[in-house]
Amino acid sequence: MGSQQLELVLKDITKTFPGGVIALQDVSMKLKNGEFIALLGENGAGKSTLMKILYGIYTPDKGSIILNDEELSIRKPSDAIRRGIIMVSQSPQLIDRLTVAENLTLGLENVKPFAGFSRASIMIKEYSMKVGVKIKPDDKVWSLTYTQKQLVEIVRALVLGAKILILDEALTYLPLEERKKFYVFLQEFKRKGGAVVVITHKIPEALEVADRIVVLRKGRVSGELTREEATLEKVRELMFAEAAREITYERLPSSVKGERPVIKAEDLWVQGDFGVPAVKGVSIEVKEGEVAGIAGVVGNGQRELLEALIGLRRIDKGRVHIDGVDVTNKGIGNIRNMGVGFIPDLPLRYGVSQDNNIIENIAVLFHREKFVIDWDRVQGLTRDIIKTFKILTPSEFYPVKILSGGNLMKVVVGRELNYSRRALIAYNPTRALDEITAVQVRRIIKDKAMNERIAVIFASEDLDEVYQLSDTIYVMNSGKIHGPFDPETTPRDEIERLMVM
Amino acid sequence: MVLRRTRPLKHGKLTTITLSLVAGILLYTFILAAIGVSPLLTLSIISSSFISSGVIKDFIVLTVLGYALLVAFKGSLWNIGAEGQFYMGAVPVIYLTTVAFYTMGSVSIAQSILVITGSVILAIVFGALWGAIAGAIKAYAGVDEVPVTLILNYIAYYLVNILILGPFQGKYVYGYKRTDLIPEAYQLGIKIQLASTGNPIIDGVLSYVREMIIFGWWLLGLAMVVFLVWWFFNKTSLGLKVKVLGSNPDYLVTAGWDVKKVTIATFAISGAIVGFMSALYLLGYLLRLEYPIEGQTAGYGYLAILVAWLSLLDITLVPVSAYIISSLTNAGIAQSSSPEVKQFLTQAGFAGAELSFRWVMIGSILLTYSVLRFLSDYEVRVIRK
Numbered sequence: 001m002g003s004q005q006l007e008l009v010l011k012d013i014t015k016t017f018p019g020g021v022i023a024l025q026d027v028s029m030k031l032k033n034g035e036f037i038a039l040l041g042e043n044g045a046g047k048s049t050l051m052k053i054l055y056g057i058y059t060p061d062k063g064s065i066i067l068n069d070e071e072l073s074i075r076k077p078s079d080a081i082r083r084g085i086i087m088v089s090q091s092p093q094l095i096d097r098l099t100v101a102e103n104l105t106l107g108l109e110n111v112k113p114f115a116g117f118s119r120a121s122i123m124i125k126e127y128s129m130k131v132g133v134k135i136k137p138d139d140k141v142w143s144l145t146y147t148q149k150q151l152v153e154i155v156r157a158l159v160l161g162a163k164i165l166i167l168d169e170a171l172t173y174l175p176l177e178e179r180k181k182f183y184v185f186l187q188e189f190k191r192k193g194g195a196v197v198v199i200t201h202k203i204p205e206a207l208e209v210a211d212r213i214v215v216l217r218k219g220r221v222s223g224e225l226t227r228e229e230a231t232l233e234k235v236r237e238l239m240f241a242e243a244a245r246e247i248t249y250e251r252l253p254s255s256v257k258g259e260r261p262v263i264k265a266e267d268l269w270v271q272g273d274f275g276v277p278a279v280k281g282v283s284i285e286v287k288e289g290e291v292a293g294i295a296g297v298v299g300n301g302q303r304e305l306l307e308a309l310i311g312l313r314r315i316d317k318g319r320v321h322i323d324g325v326d327v328t329n330k331g332i333g334n335i336r337n338m339g340v341g342f343i344p345d346l347p348l349r350y351g352v353s354q355d356n357n358i359i360e361n362i363a364v365l366f367h368r369e370k371f372v373i374d375w376d377r378v379q380g381l382t383r384d385i386i387k388t389f390k391i392l393t394p395s396e397f398y399p400v401k402i403l404s405g406g407n408l409m410k411v412v413v414g415r416e417l418n419y420s421r422r423a424l425i426a427y428n429p430t431r432a433l434d435e436i437t438a439v440q441v442r443r444i445i446k447d448k449a450m451n452e453r454i455a456v457i458f459a460s461e462d463l464d465e466v467y468q469l470s471d472t473i474y475v476m477n478s479g480k481i482h483g484p485f486d487p488e489t490t491p492r493d494e495i496e497r498l499m500v501m
Numbered sequence: 502m503v504l505r506r507t508r509p510l511k512h513g514k515l516t517t518i519t520l521s522l523v524a525g526i527l528l529y530t531f532i533l534a535a536i537g538v539s540p541l542l543t544l545s546i547i548s549s550s551f552i553s554s555g556v557i558k559d560f561i562v563l564t565v566l567g568y569a570l571l572v573a574f575k576g577s578l579w580n581i582g583a584e585g586q587f588y589m590g591a592v593p594v595i596y597l598t599t600v601a602f603y604t605m606g607s608v609s610i611a612q613s614i615l616v617i618t619g620s621v622i623l624a625i626v627f628g629a630l631w632g633a634i635a636g637a638i639k640a641y642a643g644v645d646e647v648p649v650t651l652i653l654n655y656i657a658y659y660l661v662n663i664l665i666l667g668p669f670q671g672k673y674v675y676g677y678k679r680t681d682l683i684p685e686a687y688q689l690g691i692k693i694q695l696a697s698t699g700n701p702i703i704d705g706v707l708s709y710v711r712e713m714i715i716f717g718w719w720l721l722g723l724a725m726v727v728f729l730v731w732w733f734f735n736k737t738s739l740g741l742k743v744k745v746l747g748s749n750p751d752y753l754v755t756a757g758w759d760v761k762k763v764t765i766a767t768f769a770i771s772g773a774i775v776g777f778m779s780a781l782y783l784l785g786y787l788l789r790l791e792y793p794i795e796g797q798t799a800g801y802g803y804l805a806i807l808v809a810w811l812s813l814l815d816i817t818l819v820p821v822s823a824y825i826i827s828s829l830t831n832a833g834i835a836q837s838s839s840p841e842v843k844q845f846l847t848q849a850g851f852a853g854a855e856l857s858f859r860w861v862m863i864g865s866i867l868l869t870y871s872v873l874r875f876l877s878d879y880e881v882r883v884i885r886k
Contacts, residue, residue, distance in 0.1 A: 312754070312755070331759070332754065332755070332757045333757040333758060333759055335757070336756065336757025337757065342755065344755055349749075349751055350751045350752060350754075350755045351752060351755060352749070352752055353744075353745045353748040353749040353752045353753075354748065354749065355744075355747075355748035355749070356744060356745060356748055360741055360744065360745070361752075363738075363741055364738075364741055364742060364745050364752075364753070364756050364758075365756045365757070367738045367741070368738075368757075370738070371737055371738060371739065372736050372737055372738075373736060373737065373738055373741065375736075
């Protein structure tokens with residue numbers, strides 16, 4: 001990298017998607033070496049599209065990319081990589097069957113035969129020590145955690161000679177502590193002459209780490225702020241204009257719990273992905289109208305617990321009852337048929353079928369009884385979801401894969417909230433949503449619990465969310481559950497202590 | 502600039518099929534020209550194949566089988582076993598018509614209808630079961646369906662061969678290794694004679710009409726299959742599940758559906774359509790089975806794979822694709838038997854290689870298939886600065 005000067009200019013970029021959706025209109029942006037930029041905006045503002053154009057995934061209808069006064073022709077990611085522009089997305093693009101070193105070596109040009117592995121091995125050892133995430137070069141990628149995979153992705157970018165590193169929500173799904181380690185590492189990369197662009201929905205983090213904040217709104221640059229100028233309020237105003245006033249983290253009113261438990265788990269033991277117990281003797285009860293939030297650092301068994309409750313994961317010991325019916329190991333189909341909604345971890349992978357359109361994605365869940373689909377009913381429902389969640393799409397027949405990440409998440413959340421007749425089981429229900437939509441989703445969840453008397457159990461690493469939404473808080477740590485706690489009376493530091501003890 | 506399309510071109514599929522057809526024919530003509538066959542002769546044989554009434558039979562069979570495979574392929578289930586499902590479908594047809602209810606004389610209309618209907622229904626059931634076996638092996642043992650369906654083809658060949666040499670061996674076949682002919686009372690063909698007018702254009706049209714009347718039952722069956730496949734994918738929940746299975750089976754699981762059941766059902770439906778065509782083919786054209794069975798259907802089961810691929814799994818394009826494949830294979834056969842071609846080949850030292858022409862043709866199409874997919878998936882764009 002060295003101290004070589006670098007100035008990248010994106011000039012008047014315009015991009016329209018099929019169906020007439022204007023993703024970007026005359027967007028210009030500058031980036032220099034030694035600079036850390038946070039690119040912010042509400043869902044569908046065009047952040048990912050802009051960076052995908054820079055990385056060669058999309059081509060602009062109009063506009064140019066200029067690097068050190070030379071106009072670039074970036075037609076595909078390999079063109080960008082050759083120029084030192086590398087993007088890491090939220091979904092790791094690694095080959096599971098290969099080792100870490102093999103994955104790192106793939107795509108390396110101009111390496112001597114047999115030299116690539118040793119170079120990659122040295123680099124992964126060095127960076128895993130620096131970031132504090134243990135990875136061995138010989139580890140098979142399938143055995144890595146999500147955090148480890150993301151580190152491999154970033155190291156791969158460095159192995160490939162990244163000068164400009166774009167992180168498109170790449171850190172969104174990481175636990176806070178690990179995100180912080182990554183930020184420290186990225187600051188070092190910046191000091192050595194690299195440039196970083198981070199797309200995130202976490203405004204406070206952006207304010208902390210970025211030198212400059214660029215905000216997009218409805219496909220246009222709504223403003224730029226330096227670190228000194230930027231405040232939470234200013235950024236929110238640029239992102240949402242007057243709607244920013246709707247953002248609140250005040251506790252939503254408590255529901256009146258019913259007497260009857262809807263979800264009841266007794267002494268649950270569930271294995272994780274690698275055959276070791278991830279849930280250890282958890283008992284939990286969620287009553288009609290109750291919203292139970294599970295706080296915890298990622299990887300402490302929350303995902304496995306929720307997957308066991310919905311019937312996706314085998315229960316080794318213990319029982320699960322839904323509405324008084326024993327559904328232990330009865331399979332997800334039976335539980336779904338009882339009117340239980342489910343927002344999975346990694347919703348893009350498990351929550352949608354990207355080649356199908358929005359209406360089909362909704363019909364496949366809702367249409368359960370009859371062989372012939374009542375498309376009129378599904379269409380009405382789909383239009384309601386699109387309207388309620390302000391999903392940016394020309395129609396319900398739009399392929400899901402062309403939606404922005406945030407709009408795609410809205411499809412998942414909207415569908416599952418509508419589907420929940422008796423209960424909702426959710427993992428990070430507002431992840432990847434902008435603040436306004438996130439608050440709206442929490443309100444809808446609460447309304448459903450209060451008015452339709454559904455039971456809700458959700459896990460979130462965002463303690464603000466847990467406090468805002470929950471009637472009862474649990475903490476999960478090392479596969480065991482602590483609680484219940486009353487959010488009105490339990491101080492945050494008590495919950496935080498239980499999360500990390 | 503060449504880019505991957507975010508959305509397919511309007512009418513792009515039809516355009517790309519046409520372009521690939523032209524490219525495939527030119528390539529084939531070029532290959533033959535390289536060994537001395539006149540391009541004019543090749544092009545004249547191919548063009549007459551496209552307007553020959555002789556392709557109607559193959560067109561109907563390949564369209565129905567193409568739809569059968571499209572059902573599975575839409576779910577990313579690679580059913581390569583149409584050959585086996587076809588022959589398993591033939592088993593109950595031969596049993597009912599030449600063993601259980603064989604007759605030398607006339608029978609009542611009621612019996613004819615019952616035997617024909619029973620044959621068709623059982624052929625559908627047998628085809629479905631043979632397909633479902635592959636589906637069950639994939640669903641429960643996780644074995645890749647491509648080798649399984651291929652192996653099941655050979656098992657079907659051998660099973661049917663054993664039946665021909667054993668219980669299905671005809672009583673009136675002078676010791677030949679074949680079944681008896683399906684009695685006329687159970688045949689589905691329509692007999693018709695149209696007098697020649699002497700005008701080649703009118704006679705050409707009449708020959709088309711004649712073929713369409715002869716295969717009238719098949720056309721009716723084809724219309725039913727087209728409608729049912731369209732209805733299945735656009736109106737039924739199972740059809741939607743098959744489409745989602747082909748795109749993201751993980752979501753199907755999360756939505757609470759049993760992927761194993763969907764997989765088996767998809768294979769069964771695919772096999773059922775093949776079985777249906779098998780009954781029509783036996784009752785309307787082949788009329789008996791002969792040992793060895795392998796060569797009796799001109800490899801329809803394998804050609805249908807090409808039909809499904811060429812259609813880019815678009816329901817409306819399966820007949821287009823089937824017409825192209827049936828015309829080209831017929832052209833290959835016509836070229837093999839052309840005296841001029843035989844002479845050219847003998848002179849060039851390729852005597853006896855005529856029969857392989859059909860496969861040269863198929864190879865050319867496969868090559869152009871990549872062109873087709875490329876044009877379908879990518880676009881060329883000019884960027885304004």
